[in-house]
Amino acid sequence: MPHVLVLNASYEPLGVVPLRRALVLVLENKALCIEESGAFLHSEHQIVPAPSVVRLKRFVRVPYRGPVPLTRRALFARDGGRCMYCGGVATSVDHVIPRSRGGTHAWENVVAACRRCNHLKADKHLREIGWRLRHQPAPPTGLAWRIIGTGHRDPRWLPYLTPYGAEDAMARIDSVADTPAGALTTG
Template identity: 50%
Template sequence: MVSPDSALAGSRIYPTTFKRSPVSLVLVVKLPPCVRSRIPVCGNGALVWCCIFSRRFRVPSALVLNTTYEPISVVSARRAVVLVLNEKASIVAAGSDCMHSERRTIEIPSVVRLVKYVKVPHHRKAPPTRRAILARDKHTCQYCSAPAESIDHVLPRSRGGANDWDNVVAACRRCNVRKADRLPHEIGLHLSRPPKPPWRFGWVYASAGPSVDPHWLQYLGVSA
């Protein structure tokens, strides 16, 4: 069985780098000969792109779809561009930013679709990392509804609690310190809702954070 990461690993044969300047990011892509012959490149076989990103140079992420349009991975926009240039994927949706070379402009992909089908496990379970828990609970404390910046084990680890989706919640620092290694009811705290594993594509939020690109929603089964 082939994993999404191993399926995308082929692009690493042609390394890429970002060079940051005060006004732009430059992507240098080493292309395979079969692609290089059809695209204007520099003398050393590298394709140099000047990337003008908005939002203080935030490098975005891209959703990778299988040929069946099923989400299988989240990669950096740089990786997505390399997949497109190496003809391993095609652009399905793009944002407002572009990458420019002397003779060509390419949109920064937000969603790409693989050219060849990749067999992946049907049930992919995201680990309950801090980022994933905060994303699931929308960065809201599950005890007092204040903004949350930490996570808490409902049944403390010191008392046998497991580090899984059913026992970890987002919590503000105040509630976390107050609760310490006690149970919520022992200090008068109550959960706003029982913790549970995220839905099928919860791993996307674990990878990209709570605010995903609106272009992704139709492929995640979420209404815009």
């Protein structure tokens, strides 16, 4: 099911909701459709364009949310779905400093990895096997990461996310994703 970007009355991104929820907001006159997806939804008596971006009519106060939560989906978005060791397609999560050796489950220590690299690395330190990371892992910053971290991306959302760090987020994601897969980097 498609997803829709929800903006506050001030055009600040609030989150991503399923199309059905966004349509209910529009039909109940709680939100305005800002961008349409190009598809149409049919009922017995009317045809409604499917929204891609909606803006709430009333301002909603949002409490401080803290740092971006570390989820598998957000991690794969940060790393562009690529292995941080070889650049191949990532299928698993790896701790750079293994948890068995005191590593933490934090943005700075967790990377996306392919099954092969994750198996070869096992519970070793990178220096023990002579590997290097393609990029230094860091926590994502900016409100746009809360949206991008959901795993749902729509090009029509970019103008509304750009003031909140979307270009930086998209550049980080795309630069890792566009890097050709190569052999393991040795040190």
